Amino acid sequence: MRFFFEKRTDTTPLGHTTTIIGAVVLALVFGAGFLATVGVDPLEAYTLVVEEVFLSSYGWQDLLVKFTPLLFMGCAVALAAQMRLWNIGAEGQFHMGTVFVTWGSLHLNPDTWGWSLLLVMGLLAIAGGGLWGSIPGVLKARFGVNEIITSLLLNYVAVAWVDQHLFGSWRDPASNNFPITREFADVARLPSFGNTSVHFGLILALVVAVVVAWVLLKTKLGFQIQLTGDNPDAAGYAGVNGRLLIILVFAFSGAIAGLAGFSEVTGIHYRLQQNISIGYGYTGIIVAWLARNHPLGILLSALFMAVIFVSAEMLQIEYGLPIAMVYLYQGVILFTVLGSEIFTEYKLRLRTA
Amino acid sequence: MEFLTQALVAAVEMGTPLLFATLGGVISERAGVINLGMEGLLLVGALVAFVTMLGTQSYLAAIGAAVVVAGVVTMVHGLVCLVLRANQIASGLALTLFGTGLSGLFGDRLIGKTIEPLDSHALPGLSQIPLIGPALFHQDVLVYLSYGCVLATWVVLYKSRLGLTIRSMGENPEVCDTMGLSVLGYRFWCLVAGGMLIGLGGAYFSLALNSYWVDNITAGRGWIAVALVIFAFWHPLKALAGAYLFGFAIALELRLQLLGIGLSPYFLKMLPYLLTILVLTTVTIRNQRRGIQVMPAGLGQGFVRGEKY
Numbered sequence: 001m002r003f004f005f006e007k008r009t010d011t012t013p014l015g016h017t018t019t020i021i022g023a024v025v026l027a028l029v030f031g032a033g034f035l036a037t038v039g040v041d042p043l044e045a046y047t048l049v050v051e052e053v054f055l056s057s058y059g060w061q062d063l064l065v066k067f068t069p070l071l072f073m074g075c076a077v078a079l080a081a082q083m084r085l086w087n088i089g090a091e092g093q094f095h096m097g098t099v100f101v102t103w104g105s106l107h108l109n110p111d112t113w114g115w116s117l118l119l120v121m122g123l124l125a126i127a128g129g130g131l132w133g134s135i136p137g138v139l140k141a142r143f144g145v146n147e148i149i150t151s152l153l154l155n156y157v158a159v160a161w162v163d164q165h166l167f168g169s170w171r172d173p174a175s176n177n178f179p180i181t182r183e184f185a186d187v188a189r190l191p192s193f194g195n196t197s198v199h200f201g202l203i204l205a206l207v208v209a210v211v212v213a214w215v216l217l218k219t220k221l222g223f224q225i226q227l228t229g230d231n232p233d234a235a236g237y238a239g240v241n242g243r244l245l246i247i248l249v250f251a252f253s254g255a256i257a258g259l260a261g262f263s264e265v266t267g268i269h270y271r272l273q274q275n276i277s278i279g280y281g282y283t284g285i286i287v288a289w290l291a292r293n294h295p296l297g298i299l300l301s302a303l304f305m306a307v308i309f310v311s312a313e314m315l316q317i318e319y320g321l322p323i324a325m326v327y328l329y330q331g332v333i334l335f336t337v338l339g340s341e342i343f344t345e346y347k348l349r350l351r352t353a
Numbered sequence: 354m355e356f357l358t359q360a361l362v363a364a365v366e367m368g369t370p371l372l373f374a375t376l377g378g379v380i381s382e383r384a385g386v387i388n389l390g391m392e393g394l395l396l397v398g399a400l401v402a403f404v405t406m407l408g409t410q411s412y413l414a415a416i417g418a419a420v421v422v423a424g425v426v427t428m429v430h431g432l433v434c435l436v437l438r439a440n441q442i443a444s445g446l447a448l449t450l451f452g453t454g455l456s457g458l459f460g461d462r463l464i465g466k467t468i469e470p471l472d473s474h475a476l477p478g479l480s481q482i483p484l485i486g487p488a489l490f491h492q493d494v495l496v497y498l499s500y501g502c503v504l505a506t507w508v509v510l511y512k513s514r515l516g517l518t519i520r521s522m523g524e525n526p527e528v529c530d531t532m533g534l535s536v537l538g539y540r541f542w543c544l545v546a547g548g549m550l551i552g553l554g555g556a557y558f559s560l561a562l563n564s565y566w567v568d569n570i571t572a573g574r575g576w577i578a579v580a581l582v583i584f585a586f587w588h589p590l591k592a593l594a595g596a597y598l599f600g601f602a603i604a605l606e607l608r609l610q611l612l613g614i615g616l617s618p619y620f621l622k623m624l625p626y627l628l629t630i631l632v633l634t635t636v637t638i639r640n641q642r643r644g645i646q647v648m649p650a651g652l653g654q655g656f657v658r659g660e661k662y
Binding site for chain 1: 437448459
């Protein structure tokens with residue numbers, strides 16, 4: 001008795017959706033198993049999640065707050081992925097963005113710059129993330145160096161760079177030696193909606209998502225990006241400068257991740273501190289993958305990942321579980337989704353002798 | 354002289370987990386499977402070794418458990434990317450996330466707990482060689498085991514029929530399939546064997562390098578090992594040189610911090626990662642200039658009979 005895969009002739013969008021939902025359910029079951037091993041009743045925990053996250057207004061606020069950086073990151077990773085490039089360095093580009101933004105807040109006088117300070121800080125974030133992102137881009141385009149490894153390693157460098165500033169000259173003298181900068185001026189903060197913690201970064205993220213979608217689906221540049229991703233040789237014959245495009249795409253991707261950093265420090269923390277990103281950059285990879293890099297699908301998958309983050313924070317408060325739960329669930333979800341993809345194209349059949 | 358001798362001892366210590374992980378990567382990539390889950394597997398190995406050591410007080414049990422569990426976790430990666438034909442890169446990243454989460458979740462309760470680290474044993478005679486003697490021959494048992502693993506990997510991959518088959522799997526799976534060999538089987542078990550070696554590297558972090566549990570104990574060394582596989586030209590003997598070179602860089606970073614040299618510790622922390630990028634770039638440029646194709650030609654490509662990927 002042997003199993004084998006038989007190609008389907010009847011692939012439907014519905015089948016695809018069912019498979020993904022099935023994979024997510026399976027992941028939640030596996031996750032429940034891990035909860036049980038650390039002494040948490042999974043049913044109780046999942047019920048709490050539904051009550052506290054979906055059925056409370058605070059829950060929705062938290063969801064939108066987490067959704068914001070994840071939407072940025074999903075767009076950043078998906079843009080590169082459309083060209084078959086892996087940007088695993090969004091985490092570092094995010095950190096570089098926050099460093100540039102904070103430099104602006106510490107060195108530019110809010111009285112002379114006024115409201116335009118926020119604009120300048122946004123541009124600084126784009127520059128910081130974009131420059132950091134273009135390093136793996138240049139190394140790939142010019143020398144063919146594997147972008148997965150370089151972009152990933154630069155994350156560790158960027159985090160050390162943030163620490164260098166926080167434990168050095170940027171530390172607030174009034175902070176009792178905590179590694180935090182002094183608070184940003186009022187004009188250097190993104191406004192929030194009413195009394196909620198949801199801030200203007202959400203709008204910015206949605207704008208970025210629409211722009212990325214428009215560029216990819218409606219412009220010549222987007223066509224060139226996809227063409228080069230699918231068939232670099234054909235793109236080359238068609239006159240596309242593939243090398244330049246690699247650098248550009250990585251720079252844009254990094255700039256978007258840098259903007260995520262801008263949105264987090266000016267919208268939530270109002271200062272630079274450690275652990276501003278709890279793996280948002282890595283999550284961006286999953287966000288993009290679940291959406292198959294489609295800009296609109298990213299809205300859904302970013303929201304789903306936001307649910308994971310908010311739930312994990314809730315479990316942290318309720319049961320004292322570490323925030324590393326997020327990575328565990330992400331790993332399991334990515335595994336089950338990847339493992340289920342084959343069932344949209346194939347059927348599992350039993351070979352009888 | 355004293356400083357250099359000590360730095361070399363530390364270089365071998367820091368290089369040993371990299372060596373195990375790089376060897377593991379060499380085996381699976383030679384068979385054509387990329388394992389980007391190295392960082393996660395190192396963390397799993399470290400966690401399992403530490404927990405088992407706490408429970409049993411037996412190094413043998415701790416090492417064995419780390420190897421077995423890392424092997425089992427690698428099977429998940431193998432199931433997803435080989436049996437279920439998913440993207441190897443994405444599946445490897447899932448493995449890293451999974452391992453990071455697992456070690457974070459269960460390691461949370463271990464913070465502050467301590468174990469007795471492995472003792473060093475001097476090999477009579479050999480350890481008296483000036484400079485390199487203490488570094489290579491006055492070490493703990495896992496370091497000696499790593500020499501054995503290098504030798505064994507080299508012999509199997511380059512001096513045996515099995516090794517020839519394994520390397521063919523990475524170069525041209527179609528031909529292997531035509532010869533009636535199971536591409537899936539060979540690739541799966543090479544990936545798992547590699548994963549077990551990586552688990553051994555993870556055990557080294559908690560049994561030898563640290564006496565207490567710290568969160569994220571491997572600090573990204575798994576990714577350095579991913580780059581080292583390329584740096585080592587997918588060859589076990591070159592992996593030895595590469596691992597010790599990077600071990601030296603890490604040891605130097607730690608030593609310079611202790612000496613209180615004027616450089617900021619955060620700049621020193623960047624050094625191993627920057628060095629990795631620099632070396633990777635140099636190696637890539639050199640290979641291109643000379644037109645050498647050392648990367649296994651079928652690396653990362655799925656194989657299904659009758660279908661072109």
